[in-house]
Each structure stands twice: as C-alpha cells, then as structure tokens.
Amino acid sequence: MSQAIIISDRGSGVTTFLGLLYAALVRWGSRPEEGFRVHASPGSIRALKDIYACLMEGHFPSEAVEYRRTDLSFVLGYSSLGRGWLSAPHRPSELALHVTSLESIAELQGQGFVWDQGLRERLASQVVVLLVDASRIPVDPAALTERSFHPWRKFDAMAGSALALLETYQRTDRLRRRARIHPIVVLTKLDLLPSELRVGTLGGIVPSPIATAARAAWGEDLLASRLPQTWGVLTEGGHGVQFERPLWFTSWVGVESSSEGERRVRRRQTAAVGGWEPEYPYNEFESLLAHLQKLSDRVGDPVASPA
Ligand SMILES: Nc1nc2c(ncn2[C@@H]2O[C@H](COP(=O)(O)OP(=O)(O)OP(=O)(O)O)[C@@H](O)[C@H]2O)c(=O)[nH]1
Numbered sequence: 138m139s140q141a142i143i144i145s146d147r148g149s150g151v152t153t154f155l156g157l158l159y160a161a162l163v164r165w166g167s168r169p170e171e172g173f174r175v176h177a178s179p180g181s182i183r184a185l186k187d188i189y190a191c192l193m194e195g196h197f198p199s200e201a202v203e204y205r206r207t208d209l210s211f212v213l214g215y216s217s218l219g220r221g222w223l224s225a226p227h228r229p230s231e232l233a234l235h236v237t238s239l240e241s242i243a244e245l246q247g248q249g250f251v252w253d254q255g256l257r258e259r260l261a262s263q264v265v266v267l268l269v270d271a272s273r274i275p276v277d278p279a280a281l282t283e284r285s286f287h288p289w290r291k292f293d294a295m296a297g298s299a300l301a302l303l304e305t306y307q308r309t310d311r312l313r314r315r316a317r318i319h320p321i322v323v324l325t326k327l328d329l330l331p332s333e334l335r336v337g338t339l340g341g342i343v344p345s346p347i348a349t350a351a352r353a354a355w356g357e358d359l360l361a362s363r364l365p366q367t368w369g370v371l372t373e374g375g376h377g378v379q380f381e382r383p384l385w386f387t388s389w390v391g392v393e394s395s396s397e398g399e400r401r402v403r404r405r406q407t408a409a410v411g412g413w414e415p416e417y418p419y420n421e422f423e424s425l426l427a428h429l430q431k432l433s434d435r436v437g438d439p440v441a442s443p444a
C-alpha cells in the first residue's frame with residue numbers, strides 16, 4: 138500500500154478540511170460508477186463523522202471535537218465488491234492517508250534514526266498534501282521580514298524542513314531512490330484569502346476549472362515569493378528524489394452570522410445525495426479525490442518513477 142501524508146500547521150483549518158473531505162467522500166461514494174472508496178479504523182471513522190456532524194450543526198469542529206491529529210489515518214482504495222476492482226487493468230491500489238502535524242515531521246530533522254514506526258511510514262510517503270492557510274498569506278512579499286510575519290516564516294521553515302526530510306528519507310531508501318514525490322497544496326479558508334490576492338481562477342471561490350495552467354502559475358508565484366524555503370526544497374535539482382510540480386486545490390466553507398451574532402457554517406440542500414450538506418466547494422474535493430485515485434495507481438510500486 139502506498140502512503141500519503143496530510144501536513145498542516147496549527148489552526149490552519151485541517152479539522153474543518155477533514156470534515157469537508159468526509160462530506161465529499163460520502164457524495165463521491167454515492168456515484169454508481171466508482172469503486173474507489175474510503176476505509177478506516179472505527180476510531181478514525183468516528184472522528185471524521187464527529188467532525189462532519191459538527192459542521193452539519195453549523196459549528197466549526199475545533200469548538201467541539203477532540204482528536205489527536207497524529208491518530209487519524211484512513212485508506213482510499215477499491216472495494217473488492219466495487220466495479221473498480223473488476224475493471225482495473227492491474228492489481229487494485231490503495232493509498233493510506235495519514236494526518237500529521239507539521240511540527241512532528243519537522244522536529245525529526247537532524248535525527249539519525251526515526252524510532253516511531255508510524256512516523257517512518259509517514260516519511261515513506263510519495264504523496265504529500267500540504268495545507269496552506271489562505272487567511273495568513275502576506276499580501277506584500279516585501280513585508281515578509283516584518284516581525285508580525287514571524288509565524289508565517291516559521292511555517293515556511295517547517296514546511297521546507299518537512300519536505301526536505303521526506304526527500305532525504307526516500308533517497309536513503311534503496312527501493313525508493315528513483316521515486317518521485319507528488320506534492321499537493323490545499324489552500325484552506327479560501328473565503329478569507331486577502332482580496333488583493335484574488336486573481337485569475339484560483340482566488341475566485343466560484344467553481345473554476347481545476348488544475349489549469351493559470352492556477353499552477355499562480356501557486357508557483359505564491360510559493361516563490363512568499364514561501365521561499367518551501368519553494369527552494371520543491372525546486373532543488375541535484376541528484377536527490379525529485380518533486381513533481383505541485384497541484385493546487387482549495388477548501389472553504391460558507392459562513393454566516395446568526396441573529397445572536399454567532400458565526401455559523403452554512404448548509405445547503407443537495408440533490409446529489411439527498412438531504413443537506415455544509416456549503417463547500419465539492420468540485421475541488423472531487424478533483425482532489427480523482428487525483429489521489431490516479432496517484433494511488435501510479436505510486437503503488439516504490440521503485441517506479443511515474444512519467
Ligand atoms: N472563514 C473560514 N474560517 C475557517 C475555515 N476553516 C477553518 N476556519 C476557522 O479556523 C478555525 C480553526 O479551524 P480548524 O479546522 O479547527 O483548524 P485546525 O488546523 O484543526 O486547528 P487546531 O487543531 O487547533 O490546530 C475555525 O475555528 C474557524 O474559525 C474556512 O474554510 N473558512
């Protein structure tokens with residue numbers, strides 16, 4: 138089974154993102170033509186359901202749900218009964234997604250050997266999903282050196298370290314030396330992206346073509362100008378394990394104020410699965426899932442170097 142990690146900084150919206158991912162998986166799973174589904178331990182499924190239930194009640198999950206980020210893992214793969222199994226041209230692949238805090242990965246920097254089996258599994262990931270909080274992105278790159286952007290610079294340093302560690306870990310593994318790492322960036326809280334940065338298709342929260350060249354260019358400009366350490370690791374040439382060009386997806390929830398002035402997550406009716414769901418960009422999550430499905434087939438063999 139291939140491994141993937143979802144890494145995020147504190148408060149950057151990962152819990153909300155996971156609740157939305159669960160909502161998307163429910164809708165995705167209702168499609169008759171697909172056999173690619175989520176499986177998880179009862180504990181992880183319960184946590185995902187609790188987060189989702191919280192959003193459905195109109196609250197952000199941080200207010201009600203407790204879980205240790207490092208405990209959450211789930212698997213995307215073909216169910217043996219699904220048609221995907223039968224129609225797959227080769228053996229069905231699975232992708233285990235582990236939710237991990239940025240600190241726990243970045244802290245491993247400089248350690249000779251990683252004793253924690255769970256962390257070793259995470260470091261073997263050829264797919265890395267980095268969450269970037271859109272509300273924190275500095276509008277003016279020239280202001281990056283200012284004191285107020287210290288947390289942002291720290292985030293950049295930690296993200297760069299985490300990616301570098303993945304690269305080192307795979308390079309020193311004989312089986313993975315020729316592998317490639319597939320970075321995915323998810324911009325969370327897109328509704329809070331500063332208006333000055335709302336250009337092209339990425340900044341618009343209306344449905345937009347996914348993974349267009351304009352989106353990739355916007356993202357690369359953002360990384361190069363505002364997350365220089367992360368960008369440096371992603372683009373470093375040399376003889377190490379190479380990173381693919383990052384793919385960009387976005388996440389947000391509709392927010393409204395109740396009559397008492399309380400912030401609430403908006404819900405909408407959905408014809409696709411019947412009933413209600415939180416207001417969020419399903420098309421983004423659908424594309425993300427389709428991409429993960431594709432990657433689960435491509436990174437199945439650790440020595441493969443996918444085109
Ligand atoms: N407007 C808006 N606010 C969001 C969104 N996602 C998260 N937030 C806000 O950010 C806060 C933190 O979100 P969480 O999803 O709990 O973030 P987290 O990364 O899990 O946070 P920790 O577990 O505390 O590190 C929420 O309580 C909301 O106030 C979003 O899509 N839009």
Ligand SMILES: [Mg+2]
Binds near residue numbers: 151152199
């Ligand atoms: Mg959380």
